[in-house]
Amino acid sequence: MSFAMFVQHFFNALTLGSLYALIAIGYTMVYGILRLINFAHGEIFMLGAYFVFWGVTLLHLPWIVAVILSVIVTSFAGILVDRAAYRPLRDAPRISALISSIGVSFFLQNLAIVVFSAIPREVQRPDWLVTIIQFGKIRILPLTIVVPILSFILMLGLLYIVYRTKPGLGMRAISKDIETSRLMGVPVNRVIAITFGLGSALAAASGIMWALRYPQLQPIMGVIPGFKAFIAAVFGGIGSIQGAVVGGLILGFMEIMIVAFMPSLAGYRDAFAFVLLIIILLIRPTGLFGEKLEDKV
Amino acid sequence: MDAKRKRNYTLNAVLVGVLGLFLFWANGHLDGYKIQIMNLIAVNIILALSLNLIYGFTGLFSLGHAGFMAIGAYTCSLLIMTPVQKEMLFILDPCMWPFSVMQAPFVVAVIAGGLMAALFGVIIGLPVLRLGGDYLGIATLGFAEIIRVFANNLQPVTNGALGFKGIPDFSNLWWNYGWCLVTLFVIVRLVNSNFGNVLKSIRDDEVAARAMGVNTFKYKLTSFTIGSFFAGVGGALLASLLTTIDPKMFLFILTFNVLMIVVAGGLGSITGTVLGGIVITVLLEWLRFVENPLTLGNFEIPGVPGMRMVVFSLSLLFIILYKREGIMGMREFSWDWLFGLFRKRGEA
Numbered sequence: 001m002s003f004a005m006f007v008q009h010f011f012n013a014l015t016l017g018s019l020y021a022l023i024a025i026g027y028t029m030v031y032g033i034l035r036l037i038n039f040a041h042g043e044i045f046m047l048g049a050y051f052v053f054w055g056v057t058l059l060h061l062p063w064i065v066a067v068i069l070s071v072i073v074t075s076f077a078g079i080l081v082d083r084a085a086y087r088p089l090r091d092a093p094r095i096s097a098l099i100s101s102i103g104v105s106f107f108l109q110n111l112a113i114v115v116f117s118a119i120p121r122e123v124q125r126p127d128w129l130v131t132i133i134q135f136g137k138i139r140i141l142p143l144t145i146v147v148p149i150l151s152f153i154l155m156l157g158l159l160y161i162v163y164r165t166k167p168g169l170g171m172r173a174i175s176k177d178i179e180t181s182r183l184m185g186v187p188v189n190r191v192i193a194i195t196f197g198l199g200s201a202l203a204a205a206s207g208i209m210w211a212l213r214y215p216q217l218q219p220i221m222g223v224i225p226g227f228k229a230f231i232a233a234v235f236g237g238i239g240s241i242q243g244a245v246v247g248g249l250i251l252g253f254m255e256i257m258i259v260a261f262m263p264s265l266a267g268y269r270d271a272f273a274f275v276l277l278i279i280i281l282l283i284r285p286t287g288l289f290g291e292k293l294e295d296k297v
Numbered sequence: 298m299d300a301k302r303k304r305n306y307t308l309n310a311v312l313v314g315v316l317g318l319f320l321f322w323a324n325g326h327l328d329g330y331k332i333q334i335m336n337l338i339a340v341n342i343i344l345a346l347s348l349n350l351i352y353g354f355t356g357l358f359s360l361g362h363a364g365f366m367a368i369g370a371y372t373c374s375l376l377i378m379t380p381v382q383k384e385m386l387f388i389l390d391p392c393m394w395p396f397s398v399m400q401a402p403f404v405v406a407v408i409a410g411g412l413m414a415a416l417f418g419v420i421i422g423l424p425v426l427r428l429g430g431d432y433l434g435i436a437t438l439g440f441a442e443i444i445r446v447f448a449n450n451l452q453p454v455t456n457g458a459l460g461f462k463g464i465p466d467f468s469n470l471w472w473n474y475g476w477c478l479v480t481l482f483v484i485v486r487l488v489n490s491n492f493g494n495v496l497k498s499i500r501d502d503e504v505a506a507r508a509m510g511v512n513t514f515k516y517k518l519t520s521f522t523i524g525s526f527f528a529g530v531g532g533a534l535l536a537s538l539l540t541t542i543d544p545k546m547f548l549f550i551l552t553f554n555v556l557m558i559v560v561a562g563g564l565g566s567i568t569g570t571v572l573g574g575i576v577i578t579v580l581l582e583w584l585r586f587v588e589n590p591l592t593l594g595n596f597e598i599p600g601v602p603g604m605r606m607v608v609f610s611l612s613l614l615f616i617i618l619y620k621r622e623g624i625m626g627m628r629e630f631s632w633d634w635l636f637g638l639f640r641k642r643g644e645a
Contacts, residue, residue: 095434106609106610107610107611113602267449271447281428281435281436282427
């Protein structure tokens with residue numbers, strides 16, 4: 001493989017990895033706080049992409065306005081999902097909330113089929129993002145530089161919120177011990193809602209950038225990226241934001257590079273992540289950065 | 298005590314006889330669509346019973362049913378199709394050698410499908426059953442996805458994305474309900490045996506079970522393997538019933554449907570699973586009308602594709618939010634209970 005090719009693959013992998021990382025953060029935050037695998041997160045990602053598409057094509061909004069609106073609307077959708085489907089089950093066995101999230105996931109998928117129709121939609125992309133720029137032999141899309149940078153900024157913003165603000169303090173407290181936090185006066189439900197809002201906003205951002213990178217929208221587009229991002233979160237150590245970022249990047253690089261170096265395996269691309277998942281769960285179930293959890297008797 | 302037992306056996310035999318008569322009647326008098334629904338009910342009950350054994354009775358949250366069904370379906374189909382048929386079917390790559398000439402009667406093929414699924418159950422169970430709770434769910438879900446990706450790519454064995462068409466339709470009411478009864482019998486006997494008590498103790502408190510000296514891993518693996526055997530059998534019957542299979546059929550939604558039956562019926566209740574299987578299958582078929590255009594007087598409401606699954610997933614959400622124990626909770630139907638009911642009424 002030539003150097004030029006490698007650089008191109010590198011940027012592709014960086015893009016894919018940072019998109020996974022953005023989704024994975026949502027999984028890891030919700031799991032850290034509620035010990036719930038939010039299956040509906042992939043559908044939130046899909047909604048974010050569709051809302052921008054709607055804003056741009058139906059309402060003729062400028063791109064930037066559509067993006068901001070979509071992120072806001074999607075984060076409210078995330079909060080709504082929590083309020084309607086998870087909050088009533090806070091005291092139920094954990095698996096109930098998990099089944100509920102699977103139900104929400106299928107509900108949103110099929111609602112999208114009803115509302116947006118199952119026909120794949122093509123996304124009109126702003127030209128400057130997709131005009132190839134050339135450095136010597138290296139040809140890359142501006143998009144593959146913009147996406148990682150934007151993702152990085154969003155992640156820094158999130159880390160600021162989690163480690164420097166009061167709701168962030170609440171999140172960290174709840175993830176240690178929800179009951180004690182409640183007794184200490186943390187407004188648990190509000191903090192959880194904020195968590196869902198933030199996670200959904202990041203998923204929406206990721207969905208929008210995903211739609212720019214792979215310009216086809218369909219109601220089931222969130223399923224596979226959702227699973228993979230979840231795997232990234234497990235890989236990094238579920239509950240840890242830094243872990244989710246590292247896990248997402250590693251997963252993105254692994255996928256692109258395996259296909260780049262062994263093109264014959266391209267058909268098995270979707271299986272890599274799951275194989276990685278099973279291996280990780282066996283060797284180090286707590287992931288790279290995860291804390292050790294023990295069975296409480 | 299023994300008289301009671303004798304009575305129960307007799308009543309069970311009578312019930313099976315009535316079912317047989319009903320099937321005989323249905324075969325002659327119902328149209329193809331209704332018979333197909335009845336077949337689906339039987340297959341769904343098999344699948345849901347196997348998941349209930351794994352999840353409802355042993356507490357192993359497994360989301361890998363679609364994978365086991367796929368294994369059963371592909372194994373069975375490869376065995377019941379004739380070599381000529383296989384040669385015509387595999388247009389991109391010829392069928393791999395041992396599979397291209399193998400052929401077996403339907404019973405053998407279904408059992409082979411179940412055994413193959415059970416084999417994979419052991420292979421996947423050995424590593425992943427060490428995990429607990431939702432991690433196990435995700436790992437088994439991953440396994441099902443891996444199976445599907447392989448079905449999509451392993452051209453010489455599975456015919457890739459094209460799948461199989463024209464699988465002989467040996468599967469009929471007799472086979473399906475026969476297997477359904479076998480599954481029911483095996484699982485009822487298992488659950489009510491000492492083995493079943495151990496499974497329930499693992500579900501209720503695994504640490505305590507281990508502390509009592511139970512080799513929990515061995516029991517979990519056995520339960521998981523038996524469950525995957527019947528999931529494979531269900532998949533095999535389904536393949537012959539539908540006569541076409543392809544990798545797209547074994548998406549996560551298939552597991553979701555089975556899970557829905559178990560949850561709706563009541564986790565850990567066999568009666569509930571049977572009732573859930575009937576209710577959910579009929580509901581799923583009935584909901585097709587939601588997607589058809591509807592004429593009310595002079596108004597015509599156009600059919601909305603996708604509406605069926607919207608309603609279906611909403612009903613799952615409703616059950617899990619408002620009636621978490623499902624139809625039966627953990628109760629079971631029994632003859633003693635039925636007669637007890639009459640006695641109470643008689644005394645009062």
